[in-house]
Amino acid sequence: MTLFYWNPQLETGNALVDAQHKHLFELTNRLADIVGGNGRLPEVAPLVDELMTYAAEHFCAEERLFCKARLSTEATDRHICAHRRFVTRVSEIAARDDLGQAEVVSEFLEFLVNWLVSHIMQMDRRLVRALPLQRPSDLAESFPSVERVLVSALIETDRRFRLIAEQAPVLIWFSGPSGVRDFVNKGWSTLLGVPEGWADALAWAEFIHPEDQARYSACLAHLSASREPGEIEYRVRDSGGAWCWLLERIIPRLDGDRFIGLIAAATDITVMKRLTENLEREVADRTEQLEILARTDPLTGLLNRRAFEERLQSEIALARSGGRPLAMLYVDADRFKRINDDYGHGAGDAVLAGIAATLRTAARPVDHLARIGGEEFVLLMPGADETTARKSALEILTAMPRVRFRTCPESITLSIGLTCLAPGDTGDRFMQRADQALLRAKRGGRNRIAVLPRAKAHKT
Structure with missing residues (x-):
């Protein structure tokens, strides 16, 4: 984009100086074109090199004119110092390793525009005025026009920026040092449902989510103090x-x-945020499902052995710390192998699911x-003590033969071993004694309950 247009009224009357000023205009506009997106950022480096060459030639030419100019020594020294500062600043920019970043290029452009205006309107103006000219009156008359042209150029630049900002697909605002928003583009007005040009900083907080207001204010304060760029995600209430x-x-x-002041550009990420939240919920749900699968027997939906052993250790610790009893029933289907052999594994699976359902009915919460x-x-x-556990075991033993299966015509019976936690029991020893009680029920004829008292805890 063209920020500055050359005008004959910008001419100082010195052909060499004017030609070099035109070149500075060209370099400035080329940099503006890059910032505007029409050039690629890597092209900035050779442009900086070209600017250094320009500075060397232009400053050398100007300094040769000092001997002809009626400038004071103090004014001449200031002019030379300004040249040195310019070269130093451009050298610093050229040495940066982040020259390809848009923020750095924009900062460079702002510096160059400020130099262009001050260089033509102030120092070079005084220099050429001090040179012996044939028509000094003509030159004097031209300088008010120069100032007007430059001011008009800046106004035109601002107007074009606002025009571009109004059409931009992002939400743009900028403020002065106090934080009052001097400009809010049309995107904001459309989103919030407010009149175009609205920029009331006092009412701005009304549109920000209450949970985000303090965080947003703190962010602006931090960036204003640190003078570093930053970004923030926050919520605003739209027109609906x-x-x-x-x-x-x-x-x-x-x-x-x-x-x-500050300048900001915002993008509506609501859809992306919702997709992310949905994805996070889906991941959480899948993770929960995987955790359930990792702890659950897939056929019956009961705890698997690993999950049960974790619960067992926890309940033993609670029983001991609370001084309460803890009972265990070890249940086994009688002659289950024959069911698989005679009716197939599908029938066997149905029987196992039926046993699980019967146990659920008898189990307490x-x-x-x-x-x-x-x-x-x-x-x-x-x-549960032995009496309570025996009652549940009897309920299971009585209910199981009544269950009917479509793929298995036989009644299913169970053998149950019962024991209670003894002092000094580990989880393995507790389960071992319940298994020994089950073995007694099997040897006693099946379809029955056998109890292994705690006194038998260390027998095998």
Whole structure:
């Protein structure tokens, strides 16, 4: 984009100086074109090199004119110092390793525009005025026009910026040092449902989500103090009353070392945020499902052996710390192998699912029920003594033969071993005694309950 247009009224009357000024205009406009997106950022480096060459030639030519000019020594020294500062600043920019970043290029452009205006309107103006000219009156008359042209150029630049900002697909605002927004583009007006040009900083907080207001204010204060760019995600209420998410990039505006405000561009990321949230929920749901699968027997939906052993250790610790009883029923289907052999594994699976359903019916809400392998099941009963556990075991034993299966015409019976936690029991020893009680029930004729008292804890 062309920021400055050359005008004959900008001419100083010195052909060499004017030609070099035109070249500076060209370099400035080329840099503006890059910032505007019509050039690629890597092209900045050779442009900086060209600017250094320009500076060397232009400053040398100007300094040769000092001997002809009626400038004071102090004015001449200031002019030369300004030249040196310019070269130093451009050298610093050229040495940066982040010259390909848009923020750096914009900062460079701002510096160059400020130099162009001050160089023509002030120092070079005084230099050429001090040269012996044939028509000094003509030159004197021209300089008010020069100032007017430059001011008009800056106004035109601002107008074009605002025009571009109004049509931009992002939400743009900028403020002065006080934080009052001097400009808000049309995108904001459309989103918030407010009149175009609205920029009331006092009312701005009304549109920000209450949970984000303090964080947003703190962000602006930090960026204003640090003079570093930053970004923030926050929510605003749109014209329909819904909350939408914005990602806002905020850059401090500097005039040399002086802070003059902020400029920001925001993008509506509501759709992306919702997709991310949905994805996170889906991942959480899948993770939960995987955790359930990792702890659950897929056929019966009961705890698997690994999950049961974790519960067992926890309940043993609770029983000991609370001084309460803990009982275990070890359940096994009688002659289950014959069911698989005679009716197939599909029938066997149906029987196992039926046993699990029967155990669930007899289990209390606080009990832990697991399938620990094959046709073996365990019911852990916190707070239950032998009498309570025997009652549940009898309920299971009575209910199971009444269950009918479409793929297995036979009645299914169970053998149950019962024991209670003894002092000094580990989880393995506790389960071992329940298994020994089950073995007694099997040897006693099956379809029965056998109890291994705690006094038998260390027998094998």
